[in-house]
Amino acid sequence: MSRPLTVMLVAAEASGDNLGAGLARALKAKVGADKVRFVGVGGPRMAEQGVESPFDITDLSILGWIEGVRAYGRVKRRVAETVELAVREKPDVAVLIDSWGFTIRVAKGLRAALPDLKIVKYVGPQVWASRPGRARTLAGAVDHLMTLHGFDPPWFEKEGLPTTFVGNPSLAIDFSQADGARFRQENALSPVQPLLLILPGSRPAEIMRMTPVFEQTAWRLKAARPDLAMAVVVADTIADDLKGRVAGWPFRCILVEGDAAKKDAMKAATVALATSGTVSTELALAGVPMVIAYRLGGLSFALTSRLMTARHITLFNIAADRRIAPEYLQNAATPEALAQAVAERLDRPELRAEQIAEQTAALDLMGRGQPDPSAAAADVVLSVVQAR
Template sequence: MKIMLVAAEASGDALGAGLAQALRIRRPDVAFVGVGGPKMAVEGVDSPFDIAQLSILGWLEGLRAYGRVKARVADTVALAVRERPDAVVLIDSWGFTIRVAKALRGVLPDTPLIKYVGPQVWASRPGRAKTLANTVDHLLALYAFDAPWFEREGLTTTVVGSQALHVDMSRADPVAFRAARHIAPDAPLLLVMPGSRPSEIRLMTPVYEAAIGRLKAERPELEVVVAVAGTVVEDVTARVAAWPFRTHVVSEAAKYAAMKAATVALATSGTVSTELALAGAPMVIGYRFAPLSYAIMKPFFTGKYATLFNHAADQEIARELIQNDATPDKVVAEVGRLLDDPAARAALSARQTAALDLMGRGGGDPSALAAEAVLGVVMASQDERD
């Protein structure tokens, strides 16, 4: 059996690696081809190009990168045509993977196409549900609230759950984390998670720097930790090195201990918000798009919240500071309020934790469920051909 896995950014790379492991347990004879990052490479996916060049967010950024994306789509399709996989799993990254899916449908019409993580149609552009249903054969959705949007369009959907809800933090030691960095056990600690895309780092770190400078001026005892995603290590490290106050920069390997050690977290919107809630860290969420991209995209936003557990609970549990609200003044006000109010922090942490149950915490292993679904699609396809 040969399965093609296609991921275009760090989060998809992690999902692809987990799926590959689960597939190999069930089918030791499986071979993998495709596109991915370092984690998928460990599992045997030899990517024909570096996926860092596909980490794009926003319409304007997408237009600028159009030629590059088109070339990488062609490379991916050529790989599929050469390898003739039994199925193709297209992981997250809507803009890239939907182009690959449409191209593959034309050249390999009998090859099953499986989308792993659908577009967030509950938040924006619900018409994408129909587009996906007309292009792929099966969807592996992360949350129960995703499924109805696609099933209404006739797309068979399996809810596998989110790996973010199954993160094992049992070995994350907040006491040792603080001690290793000479941070006092009772010192207030602000954990900053600036994002994993270059555009997020470019747009959010100046806001965070200005806000943190004021927070530290008002609270000299405040310790600041920046957890850096592997995709943007050099960029973030260089920017933070220029900040005019002491900051502890830590890698992804230490992020769970940092989350548990944090008094408050300041995070760029993304999957990390779910992990922070699992760690019990009260948080404030920020996000900015490039102004022109936001102006173009704003009419398509239909959801009330950007944060998944806020959406699941249908209320703003963690404060969201999006676009024009993502200012140093508002960051200082929201983060400062939590730093100064232990009762507010405890209440927020409890509400975040409760919202995770609405997202499906406690379900089966997502990678295992995804692997079973993929194998089911492959077997059904082979039976049809036979």
């Protein structure tokens, strides 16, 4: 029997774990589950597809410059372990997913240890938002780039890096089986009771910084609206920490775990309060008006803000080039400001309807309705292997 195709997948965060799992499923569908095997680094979603990670990726979920410096020793060890795994398993191709700080180091390590290994980067650094020089750095470290956004390729192609726009898998999430009424019934909520869905993030640093702000925001809203129901989405990567924090909140809060329950909760929600991230696209697909917030460490924010060129941080706001969903960053992300923005949407059905319509139109600008992005990514990976 011939050796199965061996694909190394490396993801360091929850969003990358989802991308890697989708790519693994698509590769199995294209070549046959018995003709491909996976090695690498990932989380629970990739583990379901057969990726046995040598370490827990949660300690790689690092936010900000200062946090990155503090974690340098840990990251360096994890990079070495990842390269050692590749040397041992001898993959046919390596796919490094998002997480710029970690994966660029892995790419350089793989290039040094295995010069003939083809390396594909899945999701490039956001050079259109800051530090455009990273495009040249990436071009010198990998063989091909797969991007989520149609506006990405020119930035990298001008540096000589073959780049393929495959689309954003978040735009292909299927909500056809999601049922908001089921979520309300299962959690003893009336069909008309207002529901605030809170999404604090999937990284430990996000939970540490955003959960206290969201708790105070929710407390203000609940004090003025006793009938307001609250639900918190719990990501696998930070489940224990977040559950412990929410358990101390002075009002009932529904904990939402698992993908199916999350989709039901999104369909049931009246308004969402979310930490900035890919979840904003999911909420827009579910038809939920949202308020976005984000905080970094003070020094990290000061350094990052000096390099930022983008006017917005939410993807559909960027696509539309205007502030459809309100964004509150750093010192502006106060409980008072967030509570006011959420309250406006709870109290004004016409504002909710207007925002939902504008979010939906922006999703079309982002490429909603295109062929399955995971399948497109699998085609690129296979073409790179064949070219080798």
